[in-house]
Amino acid sequence: MGQSSVRGDRARRRRQPETPEAGRGDGDFSEDKGLPPDAPGWTPPEDGAGPAAEGEAEGGGHPGGGQARPRKGRKALRWTALALAVLIVGGAGAGYWYYEHLNGNLRKAPRSLGGGGLQKPDPNAFGQSPLNILLLGSDGRNNAKNIELGGARQDADRKPLADVQMLLHVSADRSNMSVISIPRDTRVTIPKCTDPKTHQVYPQTSGAINQSLQHGGPGCTLATWQELTGIYIDHFMMVDFGGVVDMADAIGGVPVCVDNNVYSHDSKGHGSGLKLTKGVHSVKGVQALQWLRTRYGFEDNTDIGRAKAQHMYMNSMVRQLKKDAKLTNPGELRDLAEAATKALTVDDGLDTVKKLYDLGGDLSRVPTKRITMVTMPWQYSPDESYVMPKPGDAEATFGLLRNDTALDGKDKKHKPAPAPKPSTPKDQLKVVVQNGTNSTVNGPVSGRAAVIQQKLSGLGYTSAGTDSALTTQAxxxxxxxxxxxxxxxLALAKALGLPKEAVRESSSATGMRLVVGNDWRTGATYPKQPGDDKGEDKAPDSADALNGDDTKACMKVNPAYSF
Incomplete structure (x- = not known):
């Protein structure tokens, strides 16, 4: 499977990216593969075709209980199961003996494999801390069921990839939730990781973000996210093919909408097989999987459209579960709890159902009107073989979450906490300046580190030096x-006119490092960035935000796949 399905039809004319570690064929995850009281925060019939034939190739690839019957199909409901499993378990209401039974279903793995990692931020004045959970979907074929559902039997011995990745951020006061997904072929720095079982050391490298799972497990993917975003991540939850199918059946029907008739199928075998007439439909089981796999037929046939469809489904399912009788029917709740715990691999901080129960309590406090789902702002590489974080917008989005600011822009304005005072005289502060303008789009700008080092010297930072190595940073x-x-x-950022969001703790930093990115390619004065004058603390338009209370959201159908 290539690392580029986010492009859809555009993929036909691009150069395939090099993915030496992936060891896979195309399309495995494609649609046609198979608190204190004064603290803040108190307050129609199925209609569709069957699944695509097993092993059917799409020619592109990615961006991204009880007795439930397994169904053929693939993938994307995995992350939906992840996000909702905690809610389901949290509402199960079973006795402690049942928790102990469910504990045996959970698979566990170390939280982070990337060395020391970031430090958890200090609680706010009310003793509250935000909660960040990394939700992952694995394409592993480690058993007969996953091979049947995932197809590509030749990949049974290949290390799995994390083809679905999103971060769920719950505010410290539990008043809102923001979810950000990242396309699976986003080019990132994967930090040095050590496999906890084999003790194999994987050196730091650059690659598609989904390859991070192959560097020792989900703990390396978590470390990669922390390195990319500067956000401390408390936990991860991961699910595979089989878990998705079981959860799809256990959860039941979820309303979705299309703005025209759609049939995700063409003469070349592209498509998920989803067939719906214009309007609202309740989908479950195979049809839900088809919806979540559909790329050919939605918007411009790319993974970005597919991500939007997944966001719509997830929001609709949250609304459905909050009002559905399943939340009060003990038998069906047990089925949901069984499916959820059997589906999950969790970090060692979520290694019991009691911990999942407590986590579910936190999540259930968030009203749907304060749930916001976005995709990381991105742009294509010059040859369209992968995507990259969009300069300005991606970092602004990460910065909001680092500062526990809701992406919906509806947070009450609070007086910011005073910045900590500098601990070192600026003339003694050792700062290393590095040129990060080695852009594959425009090429590097020679001498940027020296220009900014001279600027710092003029500002009194006379101990600043340079690193001659070039790097690439948006x-x-x-x-x-x-x-x-x-x-x-923070004092250094203020002196240079940088936003506070530019300051981040890093597990790989050994001192103070200033990387001059592609947003500052000329001059010694940091340029004004798009959106600086808006005065809004919300996700940029390029993040394509979807509110959890939006019951009118309807997927735009590509005319070429209408009937």
Whole structure:
């Protein structure tokens, strides 16, 4: 499977990216493969075709209980199961003996494999902390059921990829939830990771973000996200093919909408087989999987449209579960709890159902009107073989979550906490300046590190030096490894006119490092960025936000796949 299905039809004319570690054929995950009281926060019939034939190739690839009957199909409901499993288990209401039974269903793995990692932020004045959970979908074929559902039997011995990835952020006061997905072929730095079972050390490398799972497991994917976003991630939850199918059947019908008749199928075998007439339909089982796999037929036939369809489904399912009788029917709740726990691999901080129960309590407090789903702002590489974080917008989105700011822009305005004072005189602060303008789009700008180092010297930072190595970075950042140095980093950012979002703790930083990104390719004065004058603390338009209470959301059908 190539690392580029986010492009859809555009993939036919691009160069295939190199994925030496993937070891896979095309299309495996494609549609046609197979608190205190004063604290904040108190307050129609199925209609469709069957699944695509097993092993059917799409020619592209990615971006991204009880006695439930397994169904043929593939993937994308995996992450839906992840996000809702905690709600389901949290509402199960079973006795402790049943929790102990469910504990045996859970698979566990270390939280982070990337060394020391970020430090958890300090709680706010009310003792509250935000909660960040990484939701992953694996394409592993480690058993007969996953091979049947995933197809591509030749890949049974291949290490799985994390083809669905999204971060669920719950605010410290539990008043809102933001979910950000990242296309699976986004080019990132994968940090050095050590496999906890074999002790094999994987050196730091650059690659598609879904390959991080092959570097020791989900803990390396978590470390990769932390390195990319600067966000401390508390937990991960991962599910495979079989878990998706079981959850799809256990959850039941979910309303979805299309703005025209759609049949996701063409003469070349592209498509999920989804067939719906214009309007609202309740989908479950195979048809739900078809909806979540559909790329050919939605919008411009890319994974970005597919992500939007997944967001619509997830929001609709949350609304459905909040009002559905399944939440009060003990038998069906047991089926849901069984399916959820059997589906999940969790980190060692979520290794019991009691912990999932408590987590479910946190999530259930968030009203649907304060749930926001977005896709990381992105742009194509020059040859369209992969995608990259969009300069400015991607970092702005990550910065909002680092600062526990809701992506819907509806947070009440609070006086910001005072910044920590610098601990080091600026003339003694050792800052390493590095040129991060090695853009594959425009090429590097020679001498950028020296220009900014001279600027710093003029501002009194006379101990600043340069790193001659070129790197590639969309946005200018200041990173530090010691939590006590945050005051120094913020003072440095202020002196240069950088936004506070440019300052981040980094597990790989050994000192203070200023990387001059592609948002600052000329001059010694940091340029004004798009959106600086809006005065809004919300996700940029390029994040394509969808609100959890939007019952009128309807997928746009590509005319070429209408009937």
């Amino acid at each position: 946005d200018t950042t200041i990173t530090y490894g010691d939590k006590a140095r945050r005051g120094d980093a």
